[in-house]
Amino acid sequence: MRLALVHDYLIQMGGAERVVATMADAFPEAPLFTSAADRERLLSPLDQREITTARWLERTPGLRRHFKKYFMFYPAAFRSLGRVDAEVVWISSSGFSKWIRTRPGAVTVCYCHTPPRFFWEPDEYLQHEVSNPLLRTLAKGGLAALRRADFARAQRITYFVANSRCVQRRIREFYRRHSEVIHPPVDVDRFEVSPVAGDYYVVLSRLVGYKRVDRAVEAFNRLGHRLIVIGDGPDRKRLEALAGPTVEFYGRVNDGEARRLLESARGLIFPGREDFGIAPVEAQACGKPVVAFGAGGALETVIDGETGVLFFEPTPEALADAVLRCDLIDWDFYRIRRNAERFARPVFLRQMSDFLARVGATSRRQETPAEAAA
Incomplete structure (x- = not known):
């Protein structure tokens, strides 16, 4: 053939x-x-x-x-x-x-x-x-x-x-x-399970409007929790103007730095509707829970309550509530990793x-x- x-x-x-x-x-x-x-x-x-x-x-x-x-x-x-x-x-x-x-x-x-x-x-x-x-x-x-x-x-x-x-x-x-x-x-073997949870969540995304990173920025402004935004794009200036003091923009970083930040994070924020979404699987390969909008590919990659928390109202308020729920769960990091391996x-x-x-x-x-x- x-x-x-x-x-x-x-x-x-x-x-x-x-x-x-x-x-x-x-x-x-x-x-x-x-x-x-x-x-x-x-x-x-x-x-x-x-x-x-x-x-x-x-x-x-x-x-x-x-x-x-x-x-x-x-x-x-x-x-x-x-x-x-x-x-x-x-x-x-x-x-x-x-x-x-x-x-x-x-x-x-x-x-x-x-x-x-x-x-x-x-x-x-x-x-x-x-x-x-x-x-x-x-x-x-x-x-x-x-x-x-x-x-x-x-x-x-x-x-x-x-x-x-x-x-x-x-x-x-x-x-x-x-x-x-x-x-x-998804190249899950690039990532290692890290049971250490830092003091921040991560967004890993191109900064374009339909990715709805603004939803995450507004939620973390409301919470006063630390959020690191990895990625760049035409929406960056607008998002930076919207962000409060606890939201940091790292821009485009190399794969090694992105992996380090993800492995040390509390979890990943996935605020938009994607057809599949690689980042949630990569986060789970690190044993990190994912807070995701409950639509599109996230319904196939994130198990609500087991490998992450889904929110179903497309609002910053609903995302903020999901982050608070995520913080209260005692996550099984290796169970999260096993879910990611389905997409290896x-x-x-x-x-x-x-x-x-x-x-x-x-x-x-x-x-x-x-x-x-x-």
């Missing part, structure tokens, strides 16, 4: 890119395709791989800083890469990588991090990304056309794999397609390898719900 790997873009290095890095490590002979890459920021082993990109897009001024604003170019970028010569094409997607061209009869496996939020859930996305109401209205018209095109591309995919049950539901709702769930890999890299690789071996022998596309009912 000749396998090829495809990803939306390799410009920011987040959870989706770690999945791609894991696949590239496991399948070193598989060619890798993406729209554009920032070769100075690539994770290992991606930094050692030959990557096929749309060079004309990479030369676009300002792409690295504003790559999301160039979304209209990404379909053309993937179409310009030529036809991928592989029997099985594994496509990591939360955007436009489904536009890649494949040879006739190829099996396409879309590992879906989420159907693209910016045109399937535009109100939520545009609220944080576009401040001008007139521009928001104009953008919705263009996004509707992309939504129709994305639906059409999704019907050409042979198999969908969702990164969580939350995403699985959206694949069925938006694309009307069946999918299997394989959770993303070997588990992902075994499940994904088994799936690829199974589908590599057939090119029959999964039925849509409408086809299954016919």
Whole structure:
């Protein structure tokens, strides 16, 4: 079975890119395709791989800083890469990588991090990304056309794999397609259980509006407890202006420093709704409880009362109450660690390898719900 790997873009290095890095490590002979890459920021082993990109897009001024604003170019970028010569094409997607061209009869496996939020859930996305109401209205018209095109591309995919049950539901709702769930890999072996709890909680996140770090900042202002915010992004200045004296911003730190801060913390604060969320699993790998908003992937990774505390009202007050509950529980650090091990890299690789071996022998596309009912 000749396998090829495809990803939306390799410009920011987040959870989706770690999945791609894991696949590239496991399948070193598989060619890798993406729209554009920032070769100075690539994770290992991606930094050692030959990557096929749309060079004309990479030369676009300002792409690295504003790559999301160039979304209209990404379909053309993937179409310009030529036809991928592989029997099985594994496509990591939360955007436009489904536009890649494949040879006739190829099996396409879309590992879906989420159907693209910016045109399937535009109100939520545009609220944080576009401040001008007139521009928001104009953008919705263009996004509707992309939504129709994305639906059409999704019907050409042979198999969908969702990164969580939350995403699985959206694949069925938006694309009307069946999918299997394989959770993303987390390198839990990088972390050690630390029974020592410091005097602070940690937020580990990109600082963008939809992550709702402001909810955590306001909660800790109310509590007067210490909070360390690790990460950077366009929302940082606003958050710093909102923060009281007990909230500290460390910015972007290296993996070793982030691990040290996490292992010494009282726990992790996960204030927004994520499709999966790597940080809660990493915190649990350290034996640390997670205080998380009870929606999305947190419902699959955090066991309320055993490995963390969930809150269900999207308010700073509800988060603050959850922190107080967390402080009162005598946590079993090793029980928390065992929960994290369900998401370890070997588990992902075994499940994904088994799936690829199974589908590599057939090119029959999964039925849509409408086809299954016919």
